[in-house]
Amino acid sequence: MRGARRLRDRPVMTGVARVAGVSHRTAPRSSPTGPSHTLGLVAFDTSLAGPTSTVYAIVRAARAAGHPLTVVSARSLDDDSVCAAVDTLCGRAVDGILAVAPTDPALAALASIPAEVPLLAVGAGDAAGVPVVGFDGVSGAAAATRHLLGLGHATVHHISGPAGWPEARERVAGWRAALAGAGVPVGMVLPGDWSVRSGFEAARQLAGDPEVTAIFCANDQMALGALRALHLAGRAVPGGVSVVGFGDIPEAPFLRPPLTTVRQDLAALGRASVEMLARQIAAGVRILRHVRFPPSFVERDSAAQPSCER
Incomplete structure (x- = not known):
């Protein structure tokens, strides 16, 4: 877990310094629609529709809410790659981090990040020690x-x-x-x-x-x-x-x-993700919540009563 140790061992990591109150940039920046917190997003290179659509939903929600967003792509969803992406975002002076991290190793990496960093895993299952928003x-x-x-x-x-x-x-x-x-x-x-x-x-x-x-x-x-x-x-x-x-x-x-x-209502997921992270940033503390949206069923033509082949 070299990446996790790297995050824990840095004494004055940019992101931790800010949320701990030792940076002059702690005060939220304002915009006509409210605080303009700078958010970071950990994504990963994939052609899978679910994670890709989730990233787009977050980008659109952050833009609509007036939050600048910095996106860093992890090379893969292993511990070192996810921690390296988080470290990069903290070095770019973000106020909080969203992560599309849908695998066990990625969630374990997020759980190792210092608790002072506002953080939210998006589109993942339950994970100990990590706030999560996703679907049921x-x-x-x-x-x-x-x-x-x-x-x-x-x-x-x-x-x-x-x-x-x-x-x-x-x-x-x-x-x-x-x-x-x-x-x-x-x-x-x-x-x-x-x-x-x-x-x-x-x-x-x-x-x-x-x-x-x-x-x-x-x-x-x-x-x-x-x-x-x-x-x-x-x-x-x-x-x-x-x-x-x-x-x-x-x-x-x-x-x-x-x-x-x-x-799955990805637009609602994106909005909730941005809002939940913004609350953490405003509170100055990581809020450990697991929020699940109920999906809905869409009936079309590929399912019917069993019958003889026709």
Whole structure:
């Protein structure tokens, strides 16, 4: 944990000095709409729709609230890279830090940052010692699974996100809870990595089993891959297999068939993230809160009652 030690060992880190009251820049700068705190954002290089859309939502919310925003991209989501990105932001005189840090190592790195630094993890699961704002993945996954069961499917199979991602674990937990609540057999879990290809490969394994009639995918990209695999295998959607995704990417209504999915209000997430960090900065203390927004269910054409292939 060299990066974490580096942050702890620096005696006069710029960000810590400011929030501790030893910098003349502690006083908030004003703008016509209120204090103009300078915020830092730790992002990471990715083509994944969820984290990328979260970053855009934060950027838009910070701009709307009149907060200057400095963005630093971590090389990866390991301890050293995240701590190095935080260290860079502190050296650029930010007043508080937002981090899109959706993996266990990234959250562990944030937990090691000195408590004097206003900090908020965005779009992640629960993490000890780190304030978090995100979505309730358990309830969203449970809603998706209950919808499929309510259509009459005997069980629901799951293409999950990767190990080490709290959001992936939450969606597995919600899927399992819904199955247990309905008293039906637990379907298969096939691990994915959020990519279209991983959804394609997982669904290709499921497509050969005629007993498989319902699949819940942990994100929409994997659902897109699943749709393609099922089509190539001659399994009609939704006539032979129903598919539900998670995320409601912009392309979801235009897929063939339009994708039933779970929607997350990213604009609300961005606004809440900026507001929560601004409160920490104003209070001069890290506020340890975990705030979850309930997602909503979007019914389209990729899920239907089980029936003969057509």
